[in-house]
Amino acid sequence: MSDHLIIIGAGMATGRAIEDLRSAGSDIKITLFNAEPRGNYNRIMLSPVLAGDKTYEEIVTHDDAWYAEHDVTCRFGEKVDAIDREAKTITAANGDVLSYDKLMFGTGSNPFMIPLPGHDLDGVIAYRDLEDTQKMMDLGPDNKCVVIGGGLLGLEAAAGMAARGVDVTVIHIMGHLMERQLDEAAGYLLRKALVDKGITVKCSANSKEILGENGKVRALLLDDGTELPCDLLVMAVGIRPNVKLAQDAGLAVGKGIHVDDQMVTSDPDILAVGECVEHNGAIFGLVAPLYDQAKVAAKTLLGEDATFVQKELSTKLKVTGCDLFSAGDFAEGEGREDIVFRDPARGVYRRLVIENNVIVGAVMYGDTADSNWFFGLIKDKTDIADMRETVIFGPAFQGGAAVDPLSAVAALPRDAEICGCNGICKGEIEDAIAAGSTDLVGIKATTKASASCGTCTGLVEQVLAVTLGDDFVIPAAATVCGCTDMTHEDVRRMIKSQKLTSMNAVWQECGWKTVDGCPTCRPALNFYLLADWPLEYKDDPQSRFINERKHANIQKDGTFSVVPRMWGGITTPDELRAIADAADKYMVPTVKVTGGQRIDLLGVKGEDLPGIWKDLNDAGMVSGYAYSKGLRTVKTCVGTDHCRFGTQDSTGLGIKLEKTLHGAWTPHKLKLGVSGCPRNCAEATCKDIGVICVDSGYQISIGGAAGMDVKETELLVQVPTEDEAILVIKAVSQLYREQAKYLDRIYKWMAKVGLDWIKEQIVDDLDNRAALVDRFELSQTIYRHDPWAEHVKKAETYQPLANLSLEAAE
Amino acid sequence: MTQWIDVAPLDDVPARGARMLKTAHGCVAVFRTADDEVFALDNTCPHKQGPLAEGIVHGKSVTCPLHNWVFSLETGMAQGQDVGQVATYPARVDAGRILIDAAQLTGRAVAAE
Ligand SMILES: Cc1cc2nc3c(=O)[nH]c(=O)nc-3n(C[C@H](O)[C@H](O)[C@H](O)COP(=O)(O)OP(=O)(O)OC[C@H]3O[C@@H](n4cnc5c(N)ncnc54)[C@H](O)[C@@H]3O)c2cc1C
Ligand code: SF4
Ligand code: SF4
Ligand code: FES
Numbered sequence: 001m002s003d004h005l006i007i008i009g010a011g012m013a014t015g016r017a018i019e020d021l022r023s024a025g026s027d028i029k030i031t032l033f034n035a036e037p038r039g040n041y042n043r044i045m046l047s048p049v050l051a052g053d054k055t056y057e058e059i060v061t062h063d064d065a066w067y068a069e070h071d072v073t074c075r076f077g078e079k080v081d082a083i084d085r086e087a088k089t090i091t092a093a094n095g096d097v098l099s100y101d102k103l104m105f106g107t108g109s110n111p112f113m114i115p116l117p118g119h120d121l122d123g124v125i126a127y128r129d130l131e132d133t134q135k136m137m138d139l140g141p142d143n144k145c146v147v148i149g150g151g152l153l154g155l156e157a158a159a160g161m162a163a164r165g166v167d168v169t170v171i172h173i174m175g176h177l178m179e180r181q182l183d184e185a186a187g188y189l190l191r192k193a194l195v196d197k198g199i200t201v202k203c204s205a206n207s208k209e210i211l212g213e214n215g216k217v218r219a220l221l222l223d224d225g226t227e228l229p230c231d232l233l234v235m236a237v238g239i240r241p242n243v244k245l246a247q248d249a250g251l252a253v254g255k256g257i258h259v260d261d262q263m264v265t266s267d268p269d270i271l272a273v274g275e276c277v278e279h280n281g282a283i284f285g286l287v288a289p290l291y292d293q294a295k296v297a298a299k300t301l302l303g304e305d306a307t308f309v310q311k312e313l314s315t316k317l318k319v320t321g322c323d324l325f326s327a328g329d330f331a332e333g334e335g336r337e338d339i340v341f342r343d344p345a346r347g348v349y350r351r352l353v354i355e356n357n358v359i360v361g362a363v364m365y366g367d368t369a370d371s372n373w374f375f376g377l378i379k380d381k382t383d384i385a386d387m388r389e390t391v392i393f394g395p396a397f398q399g400g401a402a403v404d405p406l407s408a409v410a411a412l413p414r415d416a417e418i419c420g421c422n423g424i425c426k427g428e429i430e431d432a433i434a435a436g437s438t439d440l441v442g443i444k445a446t447t448k449a450s451a452s453c454g455t456c457t458g459l460v461e462q463v464l465a466v467t468l469g470d471d472f473v474i475p476a477a478a479t480v481c482g483c484t485d486m487t488h489e490d491v492r493r494m495i496k497s498q499k500l501t502s503m504n505a506v507w508q509e510c511g512w513k514t515v516d517g518c519p520t521c522r523p524a525l526n527f528y529l530l531a532d533w534p535l536e537y538k539d540d541p542q543s544r545f546i547n548e549r550k551h552a553n554i555q556k557d558g559t560f561s562v563v564p565r566m567w568g569g570i571t572t573p574d575e576l577r578a579i580a581d582a583a584d585k586y587m588v589p590t591v592k593v594t595g596g597q598r599i600d601l602l603g604v605k606g607e608d609l610p611g612i613w614k615d616l617n618d619a620g621m622v623s624g625y626a627y628s629k630g631l632r633t634v635k636t637c638v639g640t641d642h643c644r645f646g647t648q649d650s651t652g653l654g655i656k657l658e659k660t661l662h663g664a665w666t667p668h669k670l671k672l673g674v675s676g677c678p679r680n681c682a683e684a685t686c687k688d689i690g691v692i693c694v695d696s697g698y699q700i701s702i703g704g705a706a707g708m709d710v711k712e713t714e715l716l717v718q719v720p721t722e723d724e725a726i727l728v729i730k731a732v733s734q735l736y737r738e739q740a741k742y743l744d745r746i747y748k749w750m751a752k753v754g755l756d757w758i759k760e761q762i763v764d765d766l767d768n769r770a771a772l773v774d775r776f777e778l779s780q781t782i783y784r785h786d787p788w789a790e791h792v793k794k795a796e797t798y799q800p801l802a803n804l805s806l807e808a809a810e
Numbered sequence: 811m812t813q814w815i816d817v818a819p820l821d822d823v824p825a826r827g828a829r830m831l832k833t834a835h836g837c838v839a840v841f842r843t844a845d846d847e848v849f850a851l852d853n854t855c856p857h858k859q860g861p862l863a864e865g866i867v868h869g870k871s872v873t874c875p876l877h878n879w880v881f882s883l884e885t886g887m888a889q890g891q892d893v894g895q896v897a898t899y900p901a902r903v904d905a906g907r908i909l910i911d912a913a914q915l916t917g918r919a920v921a922a923e
Contacts, residue, residue: 184844336870516826541827545866545875546864546875558860797822797829800830800837801822801830801831802817804838
């Protein structure tokens with residue numbers, strides 16, 4: 001009589017092992033147990049079943065007839081409960097005891113359930129088997145579902161349900177989707193595609209509690225207090241090898257069941273294959289390596305030599321319209337280089353990671369037709385030195401074309417707004433070109449595009465170039481930096497008109513040529529995004545220069561200066577005492593009065609910053625933003641309070657202005673001055689915005705400077721009341737924030753757009769003035785705060801990461 | 811001989827950021843890129859001693875906060891027109907922790923004395 005092989009689990013790995021055994025002619029007696037009440041089906045095709053692209057019957061890989069024909073005794077719907085390795089028997093759920101000669105584990109893995117309060121409510125499921133899939137399919141249209149987990153499984157579940165009309169929200173704890181397989185750029189494109197399918201995606205979101213009603217799930221509560229109502233909650237946050245039975249049987253188990261290169265466990269008569277195993281410290285979650293394991297296990301049972309070797313893996317997502325591919329290792333390791341290719345026109349992103357002329361990793365989005373070719377280069381470790389310049393374009397392009405710098409504008413839809421002032425879309429410009437306006441002057445005359453502030457000129461020229469081809473030559477304009485072919489103005493228009501709300505969105509849609517920008521473009525983009533999308537975009541400290549990142553001015557010896565705000569230049573004896581105490585305590589070498597009527601404590605050590613801030617905070621003082629591209633100071637004279645010439649309360653207005661404007665980020669520094677009469681003791685007429693008080697009201701002038709250039713302000717408007725003066729100043733600050741190029745002060749911006757245009761926006765058009773004020777206030781709800789107090793809370797980040805002095809000295 | 815020592819959790823250094831490490835022989839900057847690679851370099855810019863840990867990290871480079879010299883995080887070489895180099899030390903991430911080769915740091919001590 002032949003030996004008896006008992007197999008625990010009828011999954012994808014053991015299914016393949018049985019096939020391999022039988023096709024090699026083995027007549028070993030096989031008994032197959034499976035906890036699921038069915039035989040082997042293609043688990044990975046559950047997603048197409050969920051999406052309605054396939055039926056369950058179509059994904060069954062082994063049906064009853066197959067098992068009969070291949071002489072496999074099936075015990076489906078029956079678990080194996082225990083193993084007695086001494087007696088070489090197993091105990092089935094119904095108590096049957098069967099003896100084996102060889103035993104094979106293929107118990108797969110268990111979905112991990114985050115032990116949130118409420119995780120055991122009815123309607124909280126994982127995504128692993130047909131039962132789970134059925135529950136999702138039973139959810140009718142217009143029901144709500146929350147999926148926790150933005151990895152492969154979670155997104156396939158979300159897309160499948162969305163295709164059935166379910167209202168789906170994906171909650172992901174990391175900053176971008178599928179972070180294990182994709183970099184941020186590809187994660188951005190994926191998210192965009194899912195949002196287009198009507199799925200709500202929330203990244204960097206932490207789940208706190210699952211709320212229920214009568215034992216059934218009702219909503220998911222996030223730790224920011226948001227409640228997301230749902231009829232079903234799917235947790236797809238990862239898997240854990242199913243090792244309980246093996247552990248109880250005393251087999252060597254780590255993360256998974258330990259196996260050697262022959263797939264044999266610590267017991268020579270017991271093998272294991274699939275997701276339940278751990279081989280050389282690795283565990284598995286994709287089928288490709290499991291099939292290799294099955295082959296090796298079958299050979300081992302047949303007494304033949306075979307060795308399991310781990311190989312490079314690649315991932316694709318089975319969601320229609322989300323064409324992505326990732327393979328190999330695109331992080332960690334020295335000596336690596338990136339090649340990036342972005343084609344905004346086709347929504348394509350490709351990135352190769354290269355080490356010693358060999359591709360070690362690849363991420364692709366949008367066009368994955370060449371992915372097998374790239375995967376081949378990775379697996380074969382092909383030397384790509386000869387095709388390095390063009391490899392990114394794929395096999396067809398070897399020796400081929402370069403990227404078209406106009407592709408971003410070519411990709412814009414006809415309804416993309418090009419000229420913000422006059423609301424002119426790309427389509428109208430195209431029509432005007434078709435009607436015979438073939439240069440900028442013609443377009444300005446016929447459509448008014450770029451005829452107002454002029455910042456969209458670059459984009460209009462690009463539309464001309466795209467439409468007219470070689471007949472139009474774009475005048476050379478300075479690009480933001482080497483990372484892009486666009487100018488600052490182009491990028492700002494793109495951010496507004498295409499609603500680009502993240503750094504990755506800008507990099508992709510404007511065709512950035514680097515992975516993550518450079519020190520020239522990153523601070524500019526960070527400002528543009530936060531100025532245009534105060535609610536959607538989150539300020540990125542890593543894209544700021546050190547002064548703004550640490551809220552202090554770095555000095556030439558690496559120490560910092562600390563300047564507390566003194567509203568309108570007014571201080572008190574108590575504040576002065578606190579400043580003096582702080583200067584003593586932190587041994588500040590220099591205390592200086594600044595040109596903006598503040599006190600500067602120079603030479604503070606980086607590590608001491610949180611300490612000195614805390615002391616000054618405790619005395620009621622906040623950061624003076626003396627380091628910022630933002631509101632610096634409002635210099636005032638004493639005005640009517642003390643001066644015999646004063647016409648208005650210039651100090652009071654200065655304080656009000658500073659209190660309302662502080663915290664606002666601007667393209668460059670913003671300095672104000674308020675003088676109580678035309679004698680102008682506060683030097684208001686060489687500030688970015690100056691106010692001269694007169695008997696009949698307030699003269700507001702802009703565009704002064706006293707730096708590398710010296711400029712006198714020009715009159716914007718005279719208004720009768722203090723309230724109106726404040727409104728005008730808020731509006732002009734906002735217009736400057738929305739329109740100017742990063743690092744242009746008001747006078748430079750004014751030279752480009754013209755004072756008349758600014759007057760039209762703020763003086764003539766009162767609705768527009770009010771709208772600008774509203775947008776300014778909206779932004780200030782987020783940015784008008786004291787950074788010192790916040791940074792004091794994370795004081796540890798100002799200390800050295802570690803002190804190795806002792807270790808190194810040994 | 812390499813002697814990896816655990817200095818801190820990876821999360822203590824922001825992505826596209828850096829933190830400074832004190833050693834008996836000077837400060838070492840630990841950088842983390844967007845892809846969670848880590849690099850360790852002397853913190854001192856060869857130009858005018860700018861603190862590199864305070865620079866902007868982009869790709870696998872850092873730009874000095876004082877006068878914008880750019881250094882490769884991999885080789886420590888100044889890029890472009892500028893000439894200079896800072897010492898680099900082996901660093902890696904393992905199980906979410908940053909490891910630095912202390913043998914190298916000690917090696918420098920011997921060489922310096
Ligand atoms: C929805 C979904 C989509 C996927 N998509 C992909 C993809 O696109 N590409 C890819 O490569 N991989 C994909 N995977 C992963 C892939 O399906 C798994 O890697 C593979 O199925 C694992 O095979 P296995 O044989 O190890 O385990 P399984 O296929 O899980 O089989 C294990 C079986 O053992 C049974 N069992 C457990 N304990 C016992 C016991 N004590 N007694 C009896 N029976 C027991 C279980 O009921 C189960 O039926 C996907 C997975 C899911 C859930
Ligand atoms: S500006 Fe006029 S009001 Fe102000 S201090 Fe000078 S003289 Fe007096
Ligand atoms: S004027 Fe020049 S030297 Fe003086 S503080 Fe300003 S930048 Fe420094
Ligand atoms: S000190 Fe680093 S660039 Fe000058």
